[in-house]
Amino acid sequence: MTIEYKLPDLGEDIETGDVIGVFVSAGDKVSEEQALLEVETDKAAIEIPAPSGGVIKEVHVNEGDTIKVGQLLVTIDDGKTNGKDEPIKEDAKIKTQDEAIEEIAEREVEEEINADPEPEPEIEIEAAPEDTEDEIQEVKINEPDDERKTEHTSSPASPSTRRLARELGVDISLINGSGPGGRILEEDVRNFTPEAKAKPKEKQKEIKVEKPKPQKKSSELKADKWGDVERTPMSKVRKLTAERLTQAWDAPHVTQFDKADITDLEKLRKEFGQSVAKSGGKLTTTSILVKIIASALKTFPQFNASVDMENGEIIYKHYYNIGIAVDTDRGLLVPVIKNADEKNITQLSVELSELSEKARTKKISVDELQGGTFTISNLGGLGGTYFTPVVNAPEVAILGISRSRVEPVYRDGGFLPRLMLPLSLSYDHRLVDGADAVRFLRWIVEALEEPFKLPLEG
Numbered sequence: 001m002t003i004e005y006k007l008p009d010l011g012e013d014i015e016t017g018d019v020i021g022v023f024v025s026a027g028d029k030v031s032e033e034q035a036l037l038e039v040e041t042d043k044a045a046i047e048i049p050a051p052s053g054g055v056i057k058e059v060h061v062n063e064g065d066t067i068k069v070g071q072l073l074v075t076i077d078d079g080k081t082n083g084k085d086e087p088i089k090e091d092a093k094i095k096t097q098d099e100a101i102e103e104i105a106e107r108e109v110e111e112e113i114n115a116d117p118e119p120e121p122e123i124e125i126e127a128a129p130e131d132t133e134d135e136i137q138e139v140k141i142n143e144p145d146d147e148r149k150t151e152h153t154s155s156p157a158s159p160s161t162r163r164l165a166r167e168l169g170v171d172i173s174l175i176n177g178s179g180p181g182g183r184i185l186e187e188d189v190r191n192f193t194p195e196a197k198a199k200p201k202e203k204q205k206e207i208k209v210e211k212p213k214p215q216k217k218s219s220e221l222k223a224d225k226w227g228d229v230e231r232t233p234m235s236k237v238r239k240l241t242a243e244r245l246t247q248a249w250d251a252p253h254v255t256q257f258d259k260a261d262i263t264d265l266e267k268l269r270k271e272f273g274q275s276v277a278k279s280g281g282k283l284t285t286t287s288i289l290v291k292i293i294a295s296a297l298k299t300f301p302q303f304n305a306s307v308d309m310e311n312g313e314i315i316y317k318h319y320y321n322i323g324i325a326v327d328t329d330r331g332l333l334v335p336v337i338k339n340a341d342e343k344n345i346t347q348l349s350v351e352l353s354e355l356s357e358k359a360r361t362k363k364i365s366v367d368e369l370q371g372g373t374f375t376i377s378n379l380g381g382l383g384g385t386y387f388t389p390v391v392n393a394p395e396v397a398i399l400g401i402s403r404s405r406v407e408p409v410y411r412d413g414g415f416l417p418r419l420m421l422p423l424s425l426s427y428d429h430r431l432v433d434g435a436d437a438v439r440f441l442r443w444i445v446e447a448l449e450e451p452f453k454l455p456l457e458g
Contacts, residue, residue: 003076005051007069010041010366015179017041018236019065024074028056036074037061038362040236045330045362054078157184165189169311190247190394192310237331248393251307252429255388256437260448262404263419268451281349285401285421286324286378290348292447293374293399294320294340300440304373306394307431314431323372323392324352326359333359334392336372380404380421389426396431399444400424421448 010017021038024030035047057075061067157165157172164186165172175192177184223229234242262285269283276283297304297320306315320341323334335355340348358364375392378401389400402422408415425441432440 001078001080002057003052003054003078004072005036005074005076007039007048007067007071007073009069010039010046014041014069014366015183016066016068017046019061019063019067020045022059022061022063024056024059026056026058030054030056030076039067040330041366045237046365047362048073050076052076052078156182161186161189167306167315168308169313187243187247235330237333241331244393245390248391251391251393251396253388253391253426254429254432254434254437255424255426256434256441257386258423258425258441258445260421260423260445261409261418262421262448265448265451266404266419276346276349279346279350281346281351281353283345283349284352285380285404286376287349287352288345289376289399289401289444289448290322290324290337290340290352291343291345292444293322293376296440296443296447297374298341299443300436302431302436303397303427303440305396305431307396307428309430317373319371319373321371321373323375323395324355325375325377326356328360330362333364333369334372334375335359335364335368336370338371374398376401385422386424389424391426391428396428397437397440398426400426 007017017039018041019037020040022036023038024036030036030050031053032051033049036050038045038047040046054076057077059074060072061074067073156177161184162172165175168189170189170192172184172189175184175188176182178188179185265285265288269285269288273283281287301316302314304317304320306317308315319339321336321338322340323336326333326335335358337343337348337351337355343351355364355368358368372392372395374395375389375398377389377398379387380401380403382403384402386402387400389398391398400423402424404419404421406417407420409418409420410416411418423441423444425437427437
């Protein structure tokens with residue numbers, strides 16, 4: 001039987017991806033779960049496995065192609081029968097209880113909506129003379145007579161997008177989706193403002209549209225006035241990083257610095273390191289800090305929150321998911337350890353090792369990159385003293401860790417060599433005050449300097 005294998009659902013809000021690697025060609029014999037190709041989305045790079053063993057009859061995509069969910073990738077002859085071509089059935093996606101409830105509610109709302117698509121508006125453009133490239137052209141849009149109200153109309157959106165809208169207090173029916181088919185994406189919710197509220201369409205309205213000037217293609221730009229240059233398109237990961245950091249920079253940032261004496265903690269880390277290694281993890285300062293911060297967030301809930309400026313509300317999170325920034329050859333990724341407060345340091349060390357390896361080897365899933373409430377960025381392996389990390393929106397704080405070093409510390413009338421760890425806490429000043437930041441960071445420092453403090457108080 002010939003199997004037509006199409007691009008499966010890659011996760012919430014992911015509609016397209018770029019093919020960055022094709023590992024098979026026509027005539028190749030493959031086994032089930034063998035990697036066929038690699039696709040990079042705006043969240044992560046994902047290997048697409050074979051749904052069944054067999055022989056590749058044809059590969060329908062090439063490296064560099066942009067493909068969408070449902071597009072035919074390969075046809076495979078599994079050798080079982082000589083029947084007609086059949087598309088492979090996609091496995092049912094496992095949903096959490098909350099997602100299932102939301103999907104039912106979403107389906108009930110959509111059943112009440114007229115399913116007929118809104119007619120495309122007819123666009124008439126009065127052609128401008130060829131020698132007037134910079135002139136303003138008149139564009140008339142003839143709206144269909146069958147007007148539909150854009151207000152209070154439900155638009156397609158994933159459960160996670162609807163959940164985000166509820167958290168931010170945004171009426172999702174007022175948002176114009178920028179995704180395929182008008183699908184509302186998470187950035188549409190975050191970028192929504194009352195001024196962007198959808199308005200009823202008007203018949204025969206005129207819009208001034210400036211005709212764009214012709215631009216040279218990237219490949220034609222060989223040099224500038226100072227010398228040779230090279231232009232390359234951003235990868236999806238780099239583009240997403242740039243967009244997220246631009247969004248995050250809208251928040252007023254402040255960074256608080258401090259040092260922790262981890263001399264005693266380092267002795268304990270080395271003492272118990274082999275025990276953790278037997279469980280498959282590596283006991284590091286980062287994994288210890290994940291546990292410490294998960295406890296600190298319960299003591300200082302304003303650091304485990306987000307800000308809804310539109311409605312003047314603070315959204316407190318009652319779950320503690322710690323993101324860990326990981327340097328990869330594709331850029332910075334932030335895998336998230338879910339429910340860190342419910343796990344011991346050994347479990348956190350094992351999970352951190354697994355997630356970091358997945359991120360570097362492109363095995364990380366979309367779900368493992370979502371849901372963070374606080375982030376840690378450790379540059380200690382590279383060096384440096386202090387730095388000012390950028391808050392990972394919609395979170396309100398991030399802790400930066402630099403390289404520890406032995407320094408003379410004055411104690412009991414003399415200087416002693418102590419191992420000191422530099423810490424940098426950046427926070428959103430709209431929610432976190434300077435005094436709160438000092439208390440939060442000192443709590444972390446004391447937990448590092450007095451290892452018994454955490455099990456005693458946290």
